[in-house]
Amino acid sequence: MNRRDPVSELKTAVLEVVRDRVGELPSTPSLDPSDRPEHGDFASNVAMLAAPVAGRPPREVAEEVGVGLAERLGDSLERFEVAGPGFLNLFMTDRWYRTAVATMFEDDGPTVPPVEAPRDTMVEFVSANPTGPLTAASGRHAAYGDALTRILRAVGHPVATEYYVNDGGSQIEKFAASIAARMEGVEPPEDGYRGEYVNDLAERARSEGISPEGLGEAGVSWMLDSIRASLERFRVGIESFFSERSLYDRGLVEKGIERLGETGSTYESEGALWLRTTDFGDDKDRVLIRSGGEPTYFGADVAYHADKISRGHTLLLDVLGADHHGYVTRMDAAVRSLGGEEADFEAMILQMIHLVEGGERTKMSKRAGDIVTLDELVEDIGVDAARFFLLQRSHDRTMELDLDLARTKSSDNPVYYVQYAHARIRSILRKAADAGVVASDALPADPVDPSEKALVALLLAFPGEVHVAAEKRAPHRICAYSMSLAAAFHAFYRDCQVVGASGRELEESRLALCEVTGATIRRSLDLLGISAPESM
RNA sequence: GCGCCCGUAGCUCAGCUGGAUAGAGCGUCGGUCUACGAAACCGAAGGUCACAGGUUCGAAUCCUGUCGGGCGCGCCA
Numbered sequence: 304m305n306r307r308d309p310v311s312e313l314k315t316a317v318l319e320v321v322r323d324r325v326g327e328l329p330s331t332p333s334l335d336p337s338d339r340p341e342h343g344d345f346a347s348n349v350a351m352l353a354a355p356v357a358g359r360p361p362r363e364v365a366e367e368v369g370v371g372l373a374e375r376l377g378d379s380l381e382r383f384e385v386a387g388p389g390f391l392n393l394f395m396t397d398r399w400y401r402t403a404v405a406t407m408f409e410d411d412g413p414t415v416p417p418v419e420a421p422r423d424t425m426v427e428f429v430s431a432n433p434t435g436p437l438t439a440a441s442g443r444h445a446a447y448g449d450a451l452t453r454i455l456r457a458v459g460h461p462v463a464t465e466y467y468v469n470d471g472g473s474q475i476e477k478f479a480a481s482i483a484a485r486m487e488g489v490e491p492p493e494d495g496y497r498g499e500y501v502n503d504l505a506e507r508a509r510s511e512g513i514s515p516e517g518l519g520e521a522g523v524s525w526m527l528d529s530i531r532a533s534l535e536r537f538r539v540g541i542e543s544f545f546s547e548r549s550l551y552d553r554g555l556v557e558k559g560i561e562r563l564g565e566t567g568s569t570y571e572s573e574g575a576l577w578l579r580t581t582d583f584g585d586d587k588d589r590v591l592i593r594s595g596g597e598p599t600y601f602g603a604d605v606a607y608h609a610d611k612i613s614r615g616h617t618l619l620l621d622v623l624g625a626d627h628h629g630y631v632t633r634m635d636a637a638v639r640s641l642g643g644e645e646a647d648f649e650a651m652i653l654q655m656i657h658l659v660e661g662g663e664r665t666k667m668s669k670r671a672g673d674i675v676t677l678d679e680l681v682e683d684i685g686v687d688a689a690r691f692f693l694l695q696r697s698h699d700r701t702m703e704l705d706l707d708l709a710r711t712k713s714s715d716n717p718v719y720y721v722q723y724a725h726a727r728i729r730s731i732l733r734k735a736a737d738a739g740v741v742a743s744d745a746l747p748a749d750p751v752d753p754s755e756k757a758l759v760a761l762l763l764a765f766p767g768e769v770h771v772a773a774e775k776r777a778p779h780r781i782c783a784y785s786m787s788l789a790a791a792f793h794a795f796y797r798d799c800q801v802v803g804a805s806g807r808e809l810e811e812s813r814l815a816l817c818e819v820t821g822a823t824i825r826r827s828l829d830l831l832g833i834s835a836p837e838s839m
Numbered sequence: 840g841c842g843c844c845c846g847u848a849g850c851u852c853a854g855c856u857g858g859a860u861a862g863a864g865c866g867u868c869g870g871u872c873u874a875c876g877a878a879a880c881c882g883a884a885g886g887u888c889a890c891a892g893g894u895u896c897g898a899a900u901c902c903u904g905u906c907g908g909g910c911g912c913g914c915c916a
Contacts, residue, residue, distance in 0.1 A: 330856080351896090361896090366860060375871065387859050388896060432916075472916050491911075586841075586912075593914040600916045628843050629911045654844060655909070660853090695864095699844055701909060705852060708865065714878045717864065723878050734875055772873085783853060793879055802875045834901055839878070 308414045309403045310334070310763045313376075313393075317349055320371035325353045325364060327729045340753070343384060343392035344760065349517045361389025397751040400510035400759050401812060405744035408815035412822040413765040417459030418773070424460050425611050426452050428622035429534070430467040430539065433526040434496055435476040437533045437677040439704070440624070443656050445677070446693040446832070448622045449539040451651075453830045458773045462669035463616065464542045467607060471524045471547040472600055481509055498674065533677050538686055538832050550606050556598050559606025559641075560591055568640040578605070583636035601630075605637045612638070612646045620776075622651045625701075651776055654701040656693070661707065684709040687833045691718035694831055695782045717786055718833065721824065724789035726839045727796070728821035735802045735814050742815040746807035754794040755813075758820065761791045765823050769830070778831060785827040792820050 314334045321328065332349035350365030357364050362385050369383035369391055379399040384392045407413050428448025428652045431441045448464065455462045469475075476831065481491035485505035491497050504522050513521045527544065534541060550556050558574065563569050568579045574594030578601075581588050591602035598606075611619050619638060631650040638648035658665040658675055665675055681689050695717070696702040714720040733744075751759075765784070772780045799818055804810040825835040 333858085338862095342859075346859085351858075390859065469916065474916055573914085577914095590914045595914080597914085599914065604916095625844070625910050627911085627916095631843085652910095654846070662850090669915075700852080701845070705851070705865080708851090712878080715865070716878090719878060720864090723876085727876050727879080731875055738875090779853080790863090796875080797880055800874070804875095838876085 307406050321368050325357045343394040345393040347391045365389050365391040400751045401746045404816050407819045408744050415769050421460045422618040423616050424462045424618040425616040426620045427465050432469050439675045439680045440656050442677040445539045446690045450831050454773045457674045466541045466544045468544050468546045475519045482518045482522050516669045521574045554676050556606040559609035566640045580633045582635035585632045589633045609641050612642050617646050618650045625654045628652045651700050653769050657703045659705050688718050690832050694778045699778050701761045721785045721789045723790050725824045725835045728817050729837045742818050743811040745808040745811045749809045749810050752799050754798040758791040758795045761788050762823050780831050
């Protein structure tokens with residue numbers, strides 16, 4: 304199968320023409336769908352970038368590139384215009400659009416080319432302490448990490464996913480003490496866990512006759528079961544759960560810290576072992592092993608990341624909460640000390656989320672026990688709406704999730720708006736099948752309607768969108784893209800008859816356009832982990 | 840005090856490796872069902888892109904500073 308991407312081909316044409324006529328450019332020129340009709344179908348800033356190289360005015364260079372393109376593209380290019388400070392506006396022929404539809408149809412949708420340099424990536428996300436249920440905030444992490452993984456894979460990176468289970472530290476002791484307190488019918492300590500679920504754990508511990516020493520382990524195990532179940536309900540498939548304690552059990556903490564030592568970046572002082580994180584921009588060096596001989600949380604986490612590297616991952620992508628951003632510099636320092644040139648650490652810091660209902664924020668604090676759990680959120684608004692809303696905003700922004708809107712089962716709710724477009728397309732395709740019309744790669748000579756063009760242009764933009772989303776670690780772009788695509792389809796549907804269009808070829812071609820659009824909406828939603836229903 | 844994130848329409852937010860007249864959803868107001876799904880479409884109103892300098896052909900976007908909000912600054916996890 305010969306997979307093609309008309310937009311990439313156009314970009315290549317622009318690049319080659321400018322290389323032949325001017326020379327190498329300092330940066331990659333843009334080639335974007337125009338924002339208004341008078342600017343053509345595609346606009347490029349190539350001449351403004353090439354002007355300094357050529358030593359000539361941008362508009363003159365644009366003219367020359369335009370002439371070269373016209374020669375090269377033949378009957379694909381209707382005409383070109385030079386505009387403003389030197390933009391090159393391309394007007395494509397109807398035939399080019401029809402061919403693009405036929406190409407995408409034959410290829411079962413727009414082709415997303417793989418990245419040139421795939422990286423063996425480990426995405427670590429959620430990693431919430433196994434001392435309580437996942438919260439709605441964890442839901443943001445879960446949705447983000449999962450969607451990011453899907454997007455990275457879509458562009459060809461091999462990606463493994465993991466949840467780091469903090470089952471080794473003092474939080475577990477507090478957790479066990481909290482369960483024990485509830486078993487005795489007293490309030491857990493101030494800094495303990497006071498949520499309602501602790502009562503249930505205490506009840507279970509009592510009925511199963513768990514000894515006081517076993518409370519921590521049993522509690523963690525039960526919470527992990529519940530966390531896994533919540534993630535599964537949320538359609539988040541984290542491949543493995545890595546236990547912090549297993550690091551100690553397998554001697555990996557010593558091993559990891561030893562490896563660090565070999566790089567010469569550690570030293571002893573005041574009885575403790577330190578990592579020279581200041582070499583990499585940290586405010587102060589950090590303790591790996593306390594003077595008492597116990598590794599710090601950081602020490603264990605360094606060992607964990609050393610283990611990720613030893614498993615062959617070269618990009619360690621950690622999805623962390625805003626309250627951990629202070630941690631990033633030191634972990635980056637550790638990975639750079641450990642991995643040298645081979646491995647990179649990258650932290651995605653997710654900002655806080657506020658649930659809003661009736662115009663008021665709900666409170667979310669784990670310790671206080673006054674929380675909205677992920678399960679409750681999913682129960683309330685459904686998996687699809689929850690994922691869409693949690694993914695809609697850029698990860699580095701605090702966000703508000705409007706429960707009233709998310710609950711709305713109408714097109715006011717963006718997720719249903721997108722899903723509706725898909726259902727509508729599937730309905731049309733069923734109708735066509737009943738009428739005996741089959742989509743094809745026909746190239747009807749009929750003029751291409753403006754809203755048809757707009758739809759095709761968006762479909763052609765899909766590969767680029769996915770790549771940008773992957774590079775910027777930005778699933779929210781796919782949300783926005785899916786909404787535009789749905790809107791473009793509705794406009795097309797308004798203006799263009801599909802089944803019953805005048806002329807067999809036109810009917811088949813438009814049907815192909817519907818199929819490609821449906822497939823692309825489905826793929827977009829799939830990147831977000833959201834279902835694409837046949838009917839609603 | 841220092842570090843990170845943020846400040847764009849009434850609200851929630853896109854746009855930020857500089858590019859043409861700054862966009863979307865919600866909300867508000869008005870219009871469209873005798874063609875394939877009205878869970879749709881069309882239109883209107885709504886902006887000193889926090890503020891002040893700077894960089895240049897061009898700044899919401901880059902730099903500096905100020906103000907405002909969030910988060911963080913342990914041999915806690």
